[in-house]
Amino acid sequence: MYDNVIAALTLINTVVFGVLAFRFNRKLEDQKYKISRKYKDFELYTVKRHETYPELFKLILITYNKASGSFSKSNSLHFEGYNTEDIKYYLEEQKIPIGKINEIVQMWDQSRELAILEIIKFEQLISVKDAWQSFTDAANYLYQNELYISDEVADHCRQIFFKLQNLNLNLKYPNPETVLEDSRLIVETRNALFELKNIMRQELSIAYNSED
Template identity: 25%
Template sequence: MKYLIQKKIDSYFNTKLEDHKKELAVMTEKAKYDISRKPFDFEAYAIKKHTIYPELYQLVFEVPRKMSVFSYLKEVTFSERIKEVEDAMDNLLDYFNKNELFLSKDVVSTYWVTWDLIMNLHGYFYIGEENRSFVLEEVSKIRKEIEILKEVMYEELSYSHFEETKEKV
C-alpha cells in the first residue's frame, strides 16, 4: 500500500514537473523571439528617426526665414510672399503629421510650442500693420524655440550614436 501511494505521488509530481518544463520551454522560445526582434525594431526606428529629424528641422527652420522678409516688404509683393510662407507652413505641418509617430514626446511638445509662435506671427500678417521691429522680434522668438528643438533632437540622435548621456548606467 505504501508503495502504491509513493508511486502515485511520484507520478503526480513527475507529471507536474513535465508540464512545468513544457511551460518554461514555451516561455523561453517567446523570450528568444522577443530578444531577437528588439534589436531589429530599434535599428529600424533609429534609422527612421535619423531620417525624419533633419528633414523636420529643415522645414521648421525655413518658415521663420520666409517670415522675416515681411519686415521689409512692400505691399505689392505681400500676397506673393504670404503664399510662400503658407506653402512652407503647409509642408511643415504635413511632414510633422506624417511622421509624428516616430518623434519623441519632447520633440513633439517643443514642435507645438514653435508651431504656436509661427501661427501667432502668421496671424499678425493679416492684421495689415507694418511694424518691422515686431516682426523681427517674433521671428527671433521662433528661432530661439527652434534652437531648443534642435538641442532636443540632437540629444536624442546622439543617444543612438552611443555618446555619453545625462543618465549614467
C-alpha cells in the same frame, strides 16, 4: 524484476527530462525571438527618428526663413536701372501671371513709381502664400510622423508653430502697430529653433549610443 523496475524508472525519467527539455528550449527560443523582434522594432524606430528629425527641422527652418525674410523683401532700390525687358524678365522669374506682367510692363514707362508699388504688392501676396504653404507642410509633417517624435520635441515644435502662425498673420495683415511684435517673434522663434536643434541632437545621440 528489480532490473525491470529500474529500467522502467530510467525510461520514465528520460521521457520526462526530454519533455521538460523540449518545453524549456521552446520557451527559450520564444524568448529569444521576442527579444530579437523588440531589438529590430527599436532599430527601425531609431532609423525612422533619424530620418524624421532632420526633415522636420528643415521644414520648420524653411518656414521661419520665408516668414521672417518676407518682412524685408521688395526694396524699390533694386529696380534702379531696369528697363522694360529687365522688369519683364524679373517678373517672369518670380512666376507672376503673364496678364499681370503685361500690365506692369505697360505701366513701367508711364509711371515707374506706380509700377514698383504694384510689383511690391504682388510680391507680398506671393510671399504670404509661400509662407503659409511652408507652414502647412511643416505642421502636417509633424502630425504625420508624431509616432516617431518625442513629446518634448513635439511640444517644442508646437510652440514654434504658434510663433510662426502669428508672424504669418502679421505678414498677411500688415499693421504698423505689430512692427515691434514682429521683431520680437522673429528673435524668439530663432532662439526656439536653436533650442530645438540641441534637443534633437541630444535625442539622436542617445538613440545612437543605445544601439551599441
